[in-house]
Amino acid sequence: MESLISWITVLFVFALRLCAAQDPPQPFPPVDSYLSTTNILNHSSYVDSLDEPQWYLDNIPFVDFPDSAIQDVYYYRASVIKRHLKFAHEGHGWSFTEFIHPVAWASKLQTIPDSAPHHMVECRWLRNPNFVKDLIQLYTRAGVEAISGISYTHYNHRAIYEAAQALGDTTFLTSQLYGMIDSYNLWNATIDNTTHLYHRTPLSDAQEFSLPGYVTGGPNGGPVQYWESFDNDYNTIWLGPETYRPNFNSYMVAGARAIATVAQLAGNTSLAQEWNQYGDGLYSRMLDMLYDNDLQFWIDVVEGTNLPVVGRELIGYFPYRFDVGTGTNMIRGLEAGLNEHEFITQYGPTTLEQTNPYYTALKNVTYCCIWQGQSWPFSTSVYLGTLARLARNNLSSIATPQLFYQAMETYALTNYKDNIPYTAESHYPTINEWSGDTTNHSEHYFHSTYFDNVFTNLIGIIPTLDNRIELRPLVPSNWSYFAVENLPYHGSLISLLWDSTGTHY
Ligand SMILES: *[C@@H]1O[C@H](CO)[C@@H](O)[C@H](O)[C@H]1NC(C)=O
Ligand SMILES: *[C@@H]1O[C@H](CO)[C@@H](O)[C@H](O)[C@H]1NC(C)=O
Ligand SMILES: *[C@@H]1O[C@H](CO)[C@@H](O)[C@H](O)[C@H]1NC(C)=O
Ligand SMILES: *[C@@H]1O[C@H](CO)[C@@H](O)[C@H](O)[C@H]1NC(C)=O
Ligand SMILES: *[C@@H]1O[C@H](CO)[C@@H](O)[C@H](O)[C@H]1NC(C)=O
Ligand SMILES: *[C@@H]1O[C@H](CO)[C@@H](O)[C@H](O)[C@H]1NC(C)=O
Ligand SMILES: *[C@@H]1O[C@H](CO)[C@@H](O)[C@H](O)[C@H]1NC(C)=O
Ligand SMILES: *[C@@H]1O[C@H](CO)[C@@H](O)[C@H](O)[C@H]1NC(C)=O
Numbered sequence: 001m002e003s004l005i006s007w008i009t010v011l012f013v014f015a016l017r018l019c020a021a022q023d024p025p026q027p028f029p030p031v032d033s034y035l036s037t038t039n040i041l042n043h044s045s046y047v048d049s050l051d052e053p054q055w056y057l058d059n060i061p062f063v064d065f066p067d068s069a070i071q072d073v074y075y076y077r078a079s080v081i082k083r084h085l086k087f088a089h090e091g092h093g094w095s096f097t098e099f100i101h102p103v104a105w106a107s108k109l110q111t112i113p114d115s116a117p118h119h120m121v122e123c124r125w126l127r128n129p130n131f132v133k134d135l136i137q138l139y140t141r142a143g144v145e146a147i148s149g150i151s152y153t154h155y156n157h158r159a160i161y162e163a164a165q166a167l168g169d170t171t172f173l174t175s176q177l178y179g180m181i182d183s184y185n186l187w188n189a190t191i192d193n194t195t196h197l198y199h200r201t202p203l204s205d206a207q208e209f210s211l212p213g214y215v216t217g218g219p220n221g222g223p224v225q226y227w228e229s230f231d232n233d234y235n236t237i238w239l240g241p242e243t244y245r246p247n248f249n250s251y252m253v254a255g256a257r258a259i260a261t262v263a264q265l266a267g268n269t270s271l272a273q274e275w276n277q278y279g280d281g282l283y284s285r286m287l288d289m290l291y292d293n294d295l296q297f298w299i300d301v302v303e304g305t306n307l308p309v310v311g312r313e314l315i316g317y318f319p320y321r322f323d324v325g326t327g328t329n330m331i332r333g334l335e336a337g338l339n340e341h342e343f344i345t346q347y348g349p350t351t352l353e354q355t356n357p358y359y360t361a362l363k364n365v366t367y368c369c370i371w372q373g374q375s376w377p378f379s380t381s382v383y384l385g386t387l388a389r390l391a392r393n394n395l396s397s398i399a400t401p402q403l404f405y406q407a408m409e410t411y412a413l414t415n416y417k418d419n420i421p422y423t424a425e426s427h428y429p430t431i432n433e434w435s436g437d438t439t440n441h442s443e444h445y446f447h448s449t450y451f452d453n454v455f456t457n458l459i460g461i462i463p464t465l466d467n468r469i470e471l472r473p474l475v476p477s478n479w480s481y482f483a484v485e486n487l488p489y490h491g492s493l494i495s496l497l498w499d500s501t502g503t504h505y
Pocket of ligand 8: 478480
């Protein structure tokens with residue numbers, strides 16, 4: 001059965017209906033007031049109950065979906081974005097925080113590098129392009145990591161490119177070239193000079209209590225045998241050893257390739273070649289050391305000892321999201337984890353395969369952040385990007401549009417607390433409850449994407465720097481209607497309607 005609504009049949013409405021009857025008059029003109037908007041949906045009705053509805057009317061695309069969870073979480077996540085958006089001051093402009101309450105480990109302006117790329121790809125869908133441009137420049141103008149030192153890993157370089165693909169702003173992108181290179185090179189300090197791969201402790205990869213810590217934190221630096229034992233090194237279990245992680249190395253491959261693309265756009269072919277070669281070389285080193293051919297899966301390898309950490313962690317799904325490791329055999333390996341015995345649970349995916357001896361569904365320490373099974377929106381939002389890429393290109397009989405949609409629905413349902421949309425840090429993978437949710441700390445945690453999964457994955461708007469729009473929806477065939485209104489794309493506002501009976505809108 002045809003499960004995809006062909007993009008050809010999706011009805012485009014480019015500012016066709018200009019009946020401004022519904023929205024209240026704007027007290028101040030929004031930043032893009034020179035553009036034509038449509039008023040097909042009743043915008044106020046979605047945001048009336050939110051604080052300062054005018055902000056939403058001016059800044060977000062409006063959506064109308066038959067799936068109430070996916071829709072309700074969308075408007076809630078709009079409020080998450082707004083809660084974290086800060087105007088620093090003239091000079092820095094806008095930025096986004098990861099926590100609402102300031103934390104000691106944040107960098108300048110309470111930005112934290114590991115959440116910055118999520119903010120970039122998420123907020124490329126807001127109508128004011130300065131939000132995301134200012135955040136990008138906080139990093140490319142050496143405002144954060146060059147001052148305080150590199151800390152957490154991130155995919156900023158790729159995210160800068162992805163943001164520009166939605167903005168359609170090549171001039172802005174090429175103006176970031178040298179800032180991207182300089183910030184990329186700060187990571188040289190984490191290259192091992194024998195393997196030439198990047199390494200970091202799982203803690204500095206924003207994923208403490210990960211599998212590498214469990215296989216090196218036990219007696220004599222070996223695997224943990226019993227959780228309560230004087231022979232365990234709990235510090236190592238927590239931080240993890242310096243590890244070559246496939247997600248981190250794929251961020252660096254994708255980042256080098258993004259720099260190459262930007263250099264090419266800037267007309268510097270030799271520089272583009274240099275960065276493509278660097279990215280390809282790094283990829284081949286990843287493939288040699290971090291790909292387990294028996295498991296057909298990306299694994300962690302401990303730096304120094306080169307100990308392979310055999311087992312599937314959800315980070316093995318990350319490279320594909322960044323177009324790294326896209327071979328057919330690799331897809332077969334990704335498929336092998338996509339079932340209820342491995343990663344898929346009611347509030348999953350789990351961050352460690354359930355068959356792993358170190359997996360635990362119940363977090364039994366008070367510490368916030370455990371990555372041996374808990375469901376983390378950070379990881380889920382990246383994983384959804386991988387599933388969407390496989391599904392929309394019909395590359396798998398397992399990662400199908402139906403499987404993607406189930407995963408998207410699961411993600412939406414995970415973003416609830418007491419039947420009200422809500423995002424905290426981590427969620428029990430099998431129980432309807434957040435596991436990392438500290439008062440005055442975890443509320444409305446912004447370390448994941450949701451808008452981007454809706455627009456790029458579910459609705460299938462594939463941003464490109466070319467002067468065109470590509471649509472590959474993964475919307476289920478029984479959605480008889482849906483609408484996306486006033487979505488910023490390449491300096492225009494786009495409205496998209498699907499109405500199979502022609503009576504809904
Ligand atoms: C739009 O929704 C608002 C809030 O729910 C309501 O007050 C208003 O009457 C609606 N407007 C129209 C034209 O239906
Ligand atoms: C990082 O390594 C690259 C490639 O070897 C080199 O060109 C660059 O100068 C280095 N950057 C820093 C900051 O050390
Ligand atoms: C490799 O790095 C280590 C520590 O960073 C340093 O002590 C050593 O001299 C380096 N080796 C080479 C061959 O550069
Ligand atoms: C390309 O970039 C390199 C490195 O920054 C620079 O030395 C060279 O002049 C650039 N070439 C062109 C044609 O802009
Ligand atoms: C929780 O308890 C289980 C079973 O005792 C153990 O395997 C697991 O490692 C413990 N928690 C953490 C944080 O590791
Ligand atoms: C997807 O691929 C399968 C197997 O290659 C093929 O039979 C099927 O027709 C394809 N479906 C679509 C929608 O292209
Ligand atoms: C949370 O913060 C509020 C406002 O500062 C304070 O009144 C409240 O006691 C705090 N709650 C806890 C559990 O710390
Ligand atoms: C579409 O089908 C799914 C699965 O059969 C069902 O759960 C869902 O409620 C249906 N949605 C609509 C809008 O009919």
